[in-house]
Amino acid sequence: MTCIPPFRDPTKPGAVIIPRQDWDRAPWNRWTFQHVRDLVPTSQVWRGQGPASPLPENLQDIDAVGFELDGQRDTIGGFLETSYADGMLLLHRGKVIAERYLNGMTPRTPHLSQSVAKSVVGTVAGILIGRGLVDPAAPITQYLPELKATAYRGATVQHVLDMTSGVVFDETYTALDSHMAQMDAACGWKERRNSSWPSNVWELILSLKEVECTHGSSFRYRSIETDVLSFVLQRAAATPLAELVSRELWAPMGAEEDAYFTVDPAGYALGDGGFNATLRDYARFALLHLGGGEINGRRIVPAAWIKETRTGALPELFGGVYHEVLPEGAYHNQFWVEDSKRRAYMARGVFGQLIYIDPEADFAAVILSSWPEFVSTTRTRTSLAAVRAIREALSL
Known part of the structure; x- marks a missing residue:
């Protein structure tokens, strides 16, 4: 078993040591999600040398906006006080209408995005697909022949983009012997049990x-x-993932701050959940998508790929427990699609990370959180109800 020393919050001398095996769980995550690079090895995602894309403001008071879910009424102000939110930023018609920091977070604080990272990787995949470096219809083994000896033999790149391979992978977050527990150790976040x-x-x-x-x-x-998918992109572009995200996405879109990935013992940047960035730069990512792949007058992502991400999902493949949050939903190109009519789409991560993108309303919301639970249907539905209420209030 790998021996990794425990750590303390350095701002609190004499504080109780945060357990190494539970650093990403409550109550520790209220601090650790804003200090991940102090805990595990990371790799820089450089912002580049250019100016940051502007985020013009049209600030509005949204605290009194009300919403109702399952017969319970609340306001946005009340939601922010009770939802374990660390930051929220709202965009409408290209401008910031609200920007809030809680739980000690600041505009320069990077925050762990968990599975929002998947949508960052998916967007880079769209860029490389548009360039012809990656063929989504090609078998994975065309890029990674080593996987011929695995259950991924016969699966295509599109299958992993959509998470529709037939491979057995136990995603149970709290089980000590699941594939996810093995992932926690393999990625360097936890000790090997x-x-x-x-x-x-x-x-x-x-x-x-x-x-x-x-x-x-x-x-x-x-x-x-x-x-x-990340290994496919690295192989196709002959570039490590963190450098690839910097070169193709983070620097071109005009990020204001460097981002970073956690890296595993072999130096691989964790594409499925190790990405960290500031609230304002997540907002720039949302603004890029609202612009159909263009930001600050610069085309970054092919417009056709953005459109296909919103319209090409297959709802018939989406069901079961996933309908509890998105009853008309789907999943495509590493994004959650809200429904086949409105075609708003989302990046989501455990413990309450959300980027909600609605091009039809020219509206986006970024919420970064540190919930006590990995997943919560009630909290997710509440977050979406709050976001939709703000969107509707802006349209009046």
Whole structure:
């Protein structure tokens, strides 16, 4: 078992040591999600040398906006006080209408995005697909022939973009013996509980030998799919993921601050959930998508790929527990699609990370949180109800 020393909050001398195995869980996550690079190895995502894309303001008072969910009424002000939010930024018609920092967060504080990272990686995939470096219809083994000996044999790049491979991957966050527990260790976030477990993310991918359904037949949320996609992108571009995100996305879109990924013991930047950035730069990412792949007059992502992400999802592959939050939803190109009519889409992460993008309303919301729970249907539905209420109030 790898021995990683515990750590303390350095701002509180004599404070109780934060448990290494639980640093990303409550109550510690209220501090750690804003200090990830103090805890585990990371890799810089450089912002480049150019100026930051402007975020013009048209600030409005949104605290009194009311909403109702399951017969319970609340306001945005009340939601912010009770939702474990660390930051919220709202965009409408290209301008910031609200920007809030809570729980000690500041405009320059990077925050762990969890699975919002998947949508960052998916957007870079769209850029490389548009350039012809990656073919979504090609088998994964065209780029990663090593996976011929795994359950990914026969799956395509699009299958992992949509999480519709048939590969067995147990995503249970709280089980000590799940694939997700192995991921926590393989990515360097936690100690290995078993010496036979994979020592890095690539080894974990190579260990996946079982299939549960035919490739392309059903959506099942598997974080490992984003890591398979990340290795495809790295191989196709001959560039490590953190450098690739900097070169193709972060610097061109005019980020204000460097971002960073956590990295595993082999130096791989964790594409499925290790991305950290400031609230304002997540907002620039949202603004890029609101612009159909263009920001500050510069085309970054192909407009056709953005359109296809919103319209090309297959709702018939999406069902079961996923309908509790998105009853008319779908998943496509590493984004959650709200419904097939409005086609608003989202980046989401455990513990309450959300980027909501609605091009039809020219509206986006970024919420960064540190919930006590990994996932909560009630909290997610409440966040979406709050966001939709703000959107509707702006349209009046």
